[in-house]
Amino acid sequence: MKKRRMFSAILAGAVLAIGGLLVLQTIWFRSAYAVEEQQFDNKVNVAIRALTDDLLKAEGDSTSVIKPILKKATNAYYVDFKHALSYHVLDSLLRKNFVRHEVNLPFELTIYGMQPGSIVLGNYYSDGATSKNNATCGSRALPASTPMDFMITFPGKRADIVSGMKFWILSAIVFLVVLSLFAFLVIDLMKQKKLSEIKTDLMNNITHELQTPIANISIASEVLRTGAGRMDEQKSLHYANIIYEENRRLKFQVEQVLQAALFEKGQISLIKTEVDVHALVEEVIRNFQLRIQHRHGQLNCRLEAAKPVVLADAFHLANIFYSLLDNADKYSPDKPDIVITTTNTLSGILIAIADKGIGIRRDVQRYIFDKFYRAGTGNVHNVRGYGLGLTYVQKIVQAHQGKISLTSEPHQGSRFELYFETC
Incomplete structure (x- = not known):
């Protein structure tokens, strides 16, 4: 009983330790992702803030102040610009600032009018800030002297952040492999422990089961032997039936064990x-x-x-x-x-x-x-x-x-x- 309690305590401690490491691994991974995402957001915010400053300077406006950039989604950055835009100027300055601040992901540029939800122009830049294949976009004109906002969306942001966390992903895979091996060892150890207990119970049962018919046969045969010539036929038949029945029972029990062994070897x-x-x-x-x-x-x-x-x-x-x-x-x-x-x-x-x-x-x-x-x-x-x-x-x-x-x-x-x- 003491060994069983010790085994259970050790097993519980090991499971808790592994569970704690799994929780820590998850926290570290999420923290690393949050740090990478924050760094990306900071680069994008700095680049867009520099872009708005350059747009105002290009329009000769040095007094206006642009509202803070709104994050519409985890990968979408909305600029409440409220000024007229020239597509050629916006395209040129956007690329220049993204290159300067090392924002190289593919992005979508959407320009909005003043009416809620009204899209004036939407383009997808498949090669990120370094794309040169946007001639068709440049040929489209924007309404002159009309205040507009714009939003920049990065469809591949999450995938890019995750791909940049190769060390964390590798460590997580290694940890999961170790955890799987540990779980396999624990399950196998529990099976072996259970099998050991079953074998002990089986030996006890076999001893008891075989002793009972043997004892009954011994008693009945002893009665027949000592009472030979003095016992009536009915009693003799009764004890003979006991011997027959117990002998059949003994044979059946031995047969069960032998057949189980044959099945285990596939020799039946x-x-x-x-x-x-x-x-x-x-x-x-x-x-x-x-x-x-x-x-x-x-x-x-x-x-x-x-x-x-x-x-x-x-x-x-x-x-x-x-x-x-x-x-x-x-x-x-x-x-x-x-x-x-x-x-x-x-x-x-x-x-x-x-x-x-x-x-x-x-x-x-x-x-x-x-x-x-x-x-x-x-x-x-x-x-x-x-x-x-x-x-x-x-x-x-x-x-x-x-x-x-x-x-x-x-x-x-x-x-x-x-x-x-x-x-």
Whole structure:
């Protein structure tokens, strides 16, 4: 418990540290962008202010004062000029001042009349301040002696600022790579820790599960041995049935572990023959009935399929039924009430095994086929197992190109449905 708390504390500290670095990286990046944007704004403002001064001087006006430049958008600068403009003079002075102040981005120049929103002229300078290809713009005349405003827009401003932050972008990429590797290591470490805990639980479960049938077989055989010749036939048969049932249970448990290992290695092979599902179900029920009767429960079947023959491995198919019946019995805290039904569909057979046990919560139903997973059992503490049964069932069903589904509600029981194609 102490090691688990220490591991959780270290993991939480590492996650907080990485989260703090991620926040700092974001703040630094935004600050760097803001600084670059402010520097660009300052250059543009100085250039436009120098432009307006030169325009007034060109018109012979040395007394007027131009209002502060308005920033209509992050990339648009509006000049409330209120003076007559000559396009040739504006074009020449605009280029000269942008070159002087190193403003080299492509820009749009829009000239407005005094009526709100009235555009007199709009041009796009594709090569920035150094463009020479604007002859068509120069041929357009502006109204003489008419007060006008103008606005300069830089469509590529944001992209230019970001491209100038290569060091910050590179550092952010490196940080994200390191963060991704750290996240991968943390997830892998948690998986390894969980796997270690699962293996410990599995060993404990295997020890308990194998000891129980061995102990029962030992006791029953000892009674038969010591009571030989003095015990009546009914008692002898009772103890012989105990040995048979516990031996079958032991064999099934060992088989589960072995089959899980074979599935892990991909070495499982099926010997398919034509199998009568009804006959196989009845055989499994005969072998399982003693266990149900011992708990004063009932195991009923309604075999209604008109075509019960499938192409399957009889051994593995029998193990599927036994595994599902075993779960139905274990997770029925009171007297087991289990029903097996078969019906035909258009192209196959549907086999349902339903119980009235504790059921399975919806939020964990998607995990029940995972290897070693065992759903919580509420107040039922005596339910043991490896967490391999349903994994084995699903693998075998899929190996037969079949389907398995579950319908369950807490305290209302569970219903497993198996579908196989018929011959």
